[in-house]
Amino acid sequence: MSRFSRLTAPRGRLPAVLLTVAVLFFPCLGCTRTEAQRNGEGGGRDGAGASTQSPAVPVVTATAAVKTVPVTLDAVGTVEAISTVEIRAQVTGQLQQILFSPGQDVRKGQPLFILDPRPLDAALRQAEAVVAKDEAQASDAAAQRQRFEDLFNRGLIPRDQYETQIATAAALDATLAADRAQVDQARLNRQYARITAPIDGRAGALLANVGDLVRANDTDPLVTINQISPVYVSFAVPARFLVDIRHYAEQGSLTVTATGQGSAASGAQPRPPSAAEGKVTFIDNAVDPATATIKLKATFPNRNRDLWPGLFVQVGLQLSEQPNAVVVPAVAVQTSQQGQYVYVVKPDRTVEMRSVKVDRQQGSEAIIATGVTGGEEIVTEGQLRLTPGARITTAARSEASS
Numbered sequence: 343m344s345r346f347s348r349l350t351a352p353r354g355r356l357p358a359v360l361l362t363v364a365v366l367f368f369p370c371l372g373c374t375r376t377e378a379q380r381n382g383e384g385g386g387r388d389g390a391g392a393s394t395q396s397p398a399v400p401v402v403t404a405t406a407a408v409k410t411v412p413v414t415l416d417a418v419g420t421v422e423a424i425s426t427v428e429i430r431a432q433v434t435g436q437l438q439q440i441l442f443s444p445g446q447d448v449r450k451g452q453p454l455f456i457l458d459p460r461p462l463d464a465a466l467r468q469a470e471a472v473v474a475k476d477e478a479q480a481s482d483a484a485a486q487r488q489r490f491e492d493l494f495n496r497g498l499i500p501r502d503q504y505e506t507q508i509a510t511a512a513a514l515d516a517t518l519a520a521d522r523a524q525v526d527q528a529r530l531n532r533q534y535a536r537i538t539a540p541i542d543g544r545a546g547a548l549l550a551n552v553g554d555l556v557r558a559n560d561t562d563p564l565v566t567i568n569q570i571s572p573v574y575v576s577f578a579v580p581a582r583f584l585v586d587i588r589h590y591a592e593q594g595s596l597t598v599t600a601t602g603q604g605s606a607a608s609g610a611q612p613r614p615p616s617a618a619e620g621k622v623t624f625i626d627n628a629v630d631p632a633t634a635t636i637k638l639k640a641t642f643p644n645r646n647r648d649l650w651p652g653l654f655v656q657v658g659l660q661l662s663e664q665p666n667a668v669v670v671p672a673v674a675v676q677t678s679q680q681g682q683y684v685y686v687v688k689p690d691r692t693v694e695m696r697s698v699k700v701d702r703q704q705g706s707e708a709i710i711a712t713g714v715t716g717g718e719e720i721v722t723e724g725q726l727r728l729t730p731g732a733r734i735t736t737a738a739r740s741e742a743s744s
Contacts, residue, residue, distance in 0.1 A: 396732075396733070398691070398733045398734055399724060399727045399732055399733070399734050399735070400724060400734070400735050400736075401685075401721045401722075401723060401724035401725075401727075401728070401734045401735070402721070402722050402723035402724060403687055403719050403720060403721050403722060403734075403736050404670065404671050404674065404720060404722045405718070405719055405720075406669065406670045406710070406714050406715065406716050406717060406719075406720060407669045407670075408666055408668055408717075409666075409667065410663050410665045410666070410667065411663070411664050411667045411704055412660045412662070412663050412664075412704070413660070413661050413664050414599075414658040414660045414661065414704065415579050415580075415583060415658070415659040415661065416656065416658055417577040417578060417657045417659065418577065418654060418656065418657065419575045419576060419655050419657035420575070420576050420577070420652070420653070420654060420655075421573055421574070421600075421649045421650060421651050421652060421653040422573070422574040422576050422639075422651060423543075423568035423569055423570055423573060423574070423651040424569050424570070424572055424574050424641070425543070425568075425569040426566065426567070426568050426569070427540055427541055427543070427566070427567045427569075428563035428566050429454065429455075429537060429539075429540075429563050429564045429566070429567065430558075430559055430560055430563050431455070431534070431537065431556040431557065431558055431560065431564065432531075432534040432558055432559070433462065433534045433535060433558050434555070434556065434557045434558045435457035435458050435459075435462070435535060435555075435556060436457065436458040436554070436555055436556070437456075437457060437458075437550055437551070437552055437553060437554045437555075437556050438457055438458045439455065439456040439552065440454070440455060440548070440551075440552060441453045441454055441456065442454050443545075444545060444546065444565070445544065445545060445546070445547075447542075447543070447544050447545075448542070448545050448567060449542050450539055450541055450542050451538050451539065452538060452539045453536060453537070453538050454537050454545075454564075454565070455536075455537040455550075455556075455564060456535065456536055456537070457534075457535040457536075457537070457556060458535070459532060459535040462528070462532045462534075462535055465528045465531065466528035466529055466531075466532055469521065469524040469525040469528040470525055470528075472521045472524065473518065473522055473524075473525055476517050476518045477518055479514050479517075480511070480514040480518045483510050483514045483515075484511050484515075486507055486510075486511065487507050487510075487511040490504045490507040490508075491504065537564070539567060540567075541567060541569050542569060542571075543568050543569040543570065544567065544568055545565050545566075546567070546568065547565070547566075548564070548565055549562055549563060549564055549565065550564045550565075568651050570644060570647065570649070570650065570651060571644045571645060571647065572641050572642060572643050572644055573642050573644040573649050573651070574639050574640070574642075575598065575600050575639065575640045575642060575649065575655060575657060576637065577637075577638060577640075577657045578635035578636065578637050578638070579635060579636060579638065580634065580635055580636075581629040581634050581635055581636050582634075583636075583661075584629070586661055587625065587636075587638075587661070588625070590662065591622065591625070596621065596622040596640075596659060596660065596661070597619060597620075597621065597659075597660045598619070598620050598622055598640035598642075598657060598658065598659050599617050599619055599658040599660070600617065600618050600619075600620065600640070600642060600649060600655040600656070600657055600658075601617045601618075601655060601658075602648060602649070602653060602655050618642050618643075618644065618648055618649055619642070620640040620641050620642035621640060621641055622638055623639055623640060624638060624639035625637075625638055626638070638659070640657075658705075664709070667701075667709050668710040668714055668715065668716055669707045669708070669709055669710070670684065670707065670708055670710055670714060670720055671706065671707060671708070671722050672706055672707055672708040673722050673723070674708070674720045674721060674722045675698065675700055675708050680697065682697070682698055682699070682700055683696060683697050683698060683713075684696055684698050684713070684720050685720060685721040685725055685728055686714065686721075687718075687719040687720065687721065687734065687736075691733055691734055691735075692731050692733050692734070693721060693728055693730065693732055693734055694730060695728075695729075695730040696713055697713055698710050698711075698712065698714055699712045699713060721734070
């Protein structure tokens with residue numbers, strides 16, 4: 343055999359050797375892979391067998407209440423002063439004293455301003471002097487008329503001369519009456535130098551200073567006084583309720599509540615909104631055709647001064663009362679494409695999604711027409727994390743406000 347034959351013979355047997363090695367090792371590798379798959383499948387079954395429930399969703403709930411609720415109309419109202427008086431001087435003079443502070447409460451008859459009275463005193467003395475002069479002339483004319491009457495009755499003077507004297511005496515009497523009226527006017531002007539408050543109220547901004555020349559009936563007032571106790575609240579409601587309003591007004595006075603906005607300074611505890619109660623005292627005699635509303639006014643005692651002229655308030659006009667109404671917190675009612683619904687808590691602490699019909703909303707409460715009965719527990723917070731049948735845990739629970 344040649345050298346080339348010996349070299350090529352082993353290369354021809356090499357595939358048989360590799361095949362033998364593969365047969366010996368591949369079954370082990372296959373067994374290893376199959377065992378791993380078997381172990382994995384077994385682990386999956388063990389994981390599925392140890393099934394766990396979804397965690398309970400924490401929510402806040404409340405109990406639907408059955409109670410009597412008022413039937414009201416809601417509106418936005420404006421507080422108006424029951425009386426507004428602009429104080430102006432009735433005589434011209436120099437402002438001498440200011441006897442109050444801007445923003446101060448004043449009483450009827452309280453002195454506010456004093457003008458320089460000296461020119462007015464001089465005018466009064468002058469008028470009194472004119473009266474004294476004319477009184478003397480009128481007295482002389484009356485005596486002359488008496489003498490002329492005696493002479494005329496004796497036929498010593500003609501009638502025309504007697505009648506002329508009568509006219510002269512009458513003219514002087516009329517002049518004297520006018521002079522006395524001038525004296526009264528001068529005395530009145532003297533009183534006008536002392537300006538007093540015509541009503542009880544609260545003074546506004548002061549528009550004059552001591553030393554200013556104040557003119558009679560000037561365009562700008564010296565100060566404006568608003569009477570704010572009692573006070574008006576003006577509001578408008580849809581005209582379609584006019585028949586009901588008149589009906590209940592005939593049965594008795596209509597009650598109105600006005601609620602302002604609570605506020606507080608930075609860092610302080612916010613003050614809750616305050617509600618005041620008043621009575622309807624004015625119903626307009628015409629419907630506004632532009633808005634189809636009717637204007638009403640209610641009078642409030644406003645003893646604590648919570649209502650301020652110009653303030654916007656939430657108004658509730660109570661027409662009647664609805665007994666045995668099912669009431670839930672308004673936040674419990676949710677809206678979907680199918681309508682409004684609430685989540686009702688069942689005895690097993692799972693929730694049921696239930697469709698409801700809301701009759702109306704009264705403040706923070708919703709009056710339910712159908713869908714919920716009194717005493718049922720409903721979810722008020724946490725609805726977004728719920729689905730029908732979900733298990734819940736109650737973080738807090740409260741009764742619907744009475």
